[in-house]
Amino acid sequence: MEAEINEIWLKDILVFLVAAGVIVPLFKAARLGAVLGFLIAGVVLGPSGLGRFSGDVPLLSFVTVTDAHAVEPFAELGVLFLLFLLGLELSFRRLWALRVTVFGTGGLQSGLSAAAIGAAAFFLGYAAPSAIIVGLAFALSSTAIVMQVLSEDRRVATPVGRTALGVLLMQDILVAPILILAGFLARSDDGGLLGALGQATWQGGAAILIIFVVGRYLLRPAFRLAARFGGRDTLMALTLVAVVGAAVLTDTGGLSLALGAFLAGLLVGETEFKHQAEVDLDPFKGLLLGLFFVTVGMGLDLVQVWQSLPIILAGLCALLVVKFVIVLAVCRLTGVKLPVALEAAFLLAPAGEFAFVILAAATSSGVVSSEAMGILGPIAGLSMLLTPLFARIGRWAAARLDTEAPETSDLPQDIELAGHVILAGFGRVGRSVARVMEEEGATLVALEKDGKRARDLRKEGWPVYYGDAARAEMLERVGIDDAALFIVTVDNPEAACEIVRTVRTLRSSLPVIVRARDPDHARLLAAAGATHMTLDAIEAALQMAARALEEWGLPPDSIRSLVDSERDEEYARAERQ
Known part of the structure; x- marks a missing residue:
């Protein structure tokens, strides 16, 4: 057997x-x-x-x-790794920078959507506890699908990416209280309810406190010890311990597994081992998350969907319309521009993966009947199927609304200009730098003197604005006082020096990384105040040397060591000339 x-x-x-x-x-x-x-x-x-x-x-x-149930545990691991990597890409400083979107836009959207959907369910004949859970479950959107779609399109760091991320973070925060509430609503004794509430609050708070204490005081030393005396396999094992251990702690405390994984990601993201964890887990995350989506698709019983098709389609349309209108209205109310708000509304209108988790918990506790679950499950699943299509429609509609960039800098108000990276120039080199920085979750603002190029790049979703980075008033507009880094990628030597001098008149301590053509250009940039110069000729030669050594048969570690040593010597030689 x-x-x-x-x-x-x-x-x-x-x-x-x-x-x-x-x-x-x-x-x-x-x-x-x-x-x-x-x-x-x-x-x-x-x-x-x-x-x-x-x-x-x-x-x-x-x-x-x-047997769809046999692979469900692996699918749950996929969700855990998704939220861990999401936490890894963030930081507590960035979460605070997104506080207006998270607690403002996200809080309003979640509350209004839950109220509207719950009221509709109540008037359709659902009992009050059941209507409350249905409203809360369908108010949530799919963090997994939305962030995956935005990541594939390299739009996480764009205004719509930040808006969607802020709303989704608020929704993820709400998952744990909703699951606790689903258990409370199954109890009829008020005394038992209040006692359970106090116990859950104490257990959940204790679990979160343990995670933060361990993460703050033990996690970094443990990773350093593993890196020194172990290897990549040891670091991988320790990362898995952090993810699963935090998830088990929050689950034991009556909170969600996903919340623990997200907190673990935030804590590991504060260490110097952040990038290694991302590289090690990314392939597993993709497969396990894919397994989760496969199980969601398996949960759609096509025969039952066909038998109840009119009711399901009516519920699906109502859900999409209600959430679309609420997201659009809330985004506009909180100052988001219409094109961004429209695209965010399309992205967030469908239901999310946690609707299945919440409804399953409510069904097992008797709050939601199994007959209702047979209708609600397909509505949630079909709406999730529509998310990638809605994302494409939303991007097309937003592009139609977005007017051409004028020959002035018109920075949108929804960009959080704090701890961001400013790029001067967005040509071939600037675009490559931006892609790498975006992958790390950096908030980017780029200035480009070519008006047509700035307009075209804006249509592609890049945060590029027309303007001269050598003008002090332009740098003040892009928030140079609160920027974390300034990168100059323009290929004109005189323009690059002028930009660096302007930056230094405004902020003497801001790190400034500049692209230099040759050692003579690098010396001029250093005199102007640049922090670091990257020489085109040297880097091109080193890339060719690395490729040659790879073809020659040297292992990657040896190549990296040789190239790093040669880079140090070349830059030192350039400084002496």
């Missing part, structure tokens, strides 16, 4: 890996995104898709998943 179960489990995993290796790349090649590919694969290959006919056509049993 055990051997038979293992055989089924291995076969189901093989089906998933085929979907990840064949079906998803086809969807990505068609520019439909990996998320939609995983969701469709789950619907088609699941027990309610082709798996329904495996009894009549035995061959189908080898290409379909027969």
Whole structure:
């Protein structure tokens, strides 16, 4: 019997890996995104898709998943790693910088959406506790899908990315209280309810306190010890301990597993091992998160959906319209520009993965009936299927509304100009730098003197504005007083020196990284006040040398050591000339 179960489990995993290796790349090649590919694969290959006919056509049993529940634990790990990496990309300083969006826009959206959807459910005949849970569950959007779509389009650091992230962070914060509330609503004794509330508050607070104490005082020394006496495998193991351990602590305290993983990411992100953790976990996160989306697709029973299609479609349309209107109105109320608000409304209108978690908990406790879950589940799943399509529609609609960039700098009010990175010049080099900085979650503001290029880049989603970075008033407009870093990538030597001199007249201590053509140009930039100069000729030669050594057969560690040593010597030689 055990051997038979293992055989089924291995076969189901093989089906998933085929979907990840064949079906998803086809969807990505068609520019439909990996998320939609995983969701469709789950619907088609699941027990309610082709798996329904495996009894009549035995061959189908080898290409379909027969037990969706067997892979659910791995899918939950995917969500944990997603939220861990999300926390890893943030910092407490950046969370504070996004406080207006998180607690303002996100708080209003969550409250109004829950109230509107809950009231509609109550008037449709749901009991008050059930209506409350339905409203709260459907008020949440999909952090997994929205952030995955924005990441694939490299739009996380754009205004719409920051707006969506702020709202989603507020929604993620609300998951734990909603799950606790779902348990409370199943109790009829007020005394028992108040006692359980006090116990859950104490346990949850204690769990979070333990995570922060351990993370602040033990995590960094533990990582340093592992790096010194272990290796990448030891660091990987310690990272998994941080993720799973924090998740178990919050779960023990009556909070959600995801909250613990997110807190662990925030704490690891404050250490110097942040980048190593990202590199080690990213491939696993992609596969496990894909497995989660496959299980979501498997949860859609096509026969039941067809039988209740009118009710499900009506509920789906109502959900999308209500949340779309509320997100759009709240974003505009909190000062977000119309194109950004419109795109954010399309992204956040569908339901999210936590709707399944909340509704499942409420169903098991008796707050939501199984018959209602048969309708609510497909509504949530179908709306999630529509998220990538809504993202494309929202981007198209926002581009249609966005007027052409005028020949002046018109910075939007929704950019949090604190701790950001300013780029002077956004050509080939500037774009490459911006991509790397964006991957690390930096808030970017770029100035470009070519008006047409600035307009085109804005349409692509880059935060680029027309303006001369050598003008003091322009640098003040982009918040140089609160910037964390200034990068100059313009290829004109005189213009680069003038920009550095202007920066130094405004802020003497701001780190300024500049692109230099040759040693003579580097000396001029140093005299102007640049912190670090990157010489084009030297870096190009070092890249060629590294490639040559790789083809020669040297291992990566040796190549990195040789190139770093040569770089130090070349820059020292350039300074002596």
